[in-house]
Amino acid sequence: MNPVGGSWEIREASAAELATLGEVAGAALTLDPGDGPALVSRLATPPPRRRWTALTTPGLDGVVFASMSGRDAAVGHIDLLAVHPGARGRGCGRALVGAAEEWLRAEGATEARLAGNPPCYAWPGVDVRYTPAVCLAEGLGYERYHAAWNMTVDLDAADLSTEADLARLAGQGVTVQAAGPPVERATVAAFVRDHWKDTWAWEAEQATGCHYAARGGEILAFAAWGARPAWFGPMGTAPAARGLGAGRVLLRRCLAEMRAAGLASAQISWVGPLRFYSRAVGARTERVFWLYRRGLR
Structure with missing residues (x-):
């Protein structure tokens, strides 16, 4: 009682x-x-x-x-x-x-x-x-x-196309692909640990989905979703590769995967760059x- x-x-x-x-x-x-x-x-x-x-x-x-x-x-x-x-x-x-x-x-x-x-x-x-x-x-x-704040993406309305960006990246020798466990996922986690922190590396390993961009066998950027259930993040691009536009492709690929998993919206967690997410996928600041x-x- x-x-x-x-x-x-x-x-x-x-x-x-x-x-x-x-x-x-x-x-x-x-x-x-x-x-x-x-x-x-x-x-x-x-x-x-x-x-x-x-x-x-x-x-x-x-x-x-x-x-x-x-x-x-x-x-x-x-x-x-x-x-x-x-x-x-x-x-x-x-x-x-x-x-x-x-x-x-x-x-x-x-x-x-x-x-x-x-x-x-x-x-x-x-x-x-x-x-x-x-x-x-x-x-x-x-x-x-x-x-802190999250941004919300309407996955049904967002433009998640990547064909043009993938073709442009390919012209610069950059490929984008999913990181399958366990070998590729561990390799991505090592990249994340070298450039950022152990916490992000753990999230990359635990995530439901993880994608990365590479050139000549060197990883340049990554994005993950589902380490915190149903949320997007973390993502990051190595300093030497910023400006290539790989981040937008990785973001859209993850969100497309979330949509395919049956989610109608996505939370981008603990957001820093509001402008990037707003322009890339129409995300709006919502949860505070x-x-x-x-x-x-």
């Missing part, structure tokens, strides 16, 4: 309970229809060295995922909080966050962040449209310290995320 006051028992979720908690997340995340089970599954299979936990109640009324940063040993992340609609209004979310903070303290964190912990994350931060989550964060004393933090004493 669920408590009526505010006294919730919180414990670690078992592996066998994660499927049910995915359904709980699905019921809670009304702005992300169908994503709950995939997000729980993704967060439960992070990079091998990540320290993480999933906490719930005996009645599986809600779930919170927490993890330690791989970049800063003093920072911990609350990656996902979801409370079943039938359990709201009775302090379950507050209790789950409190238990996650206690776990982070025990792991050595002196700061908790309601912000994505790349490369395995649910969102960059708190989607501002989830108003109760914003109110909870601010009511618990979390400070808003940054903002607030990133929060507070000290753990």
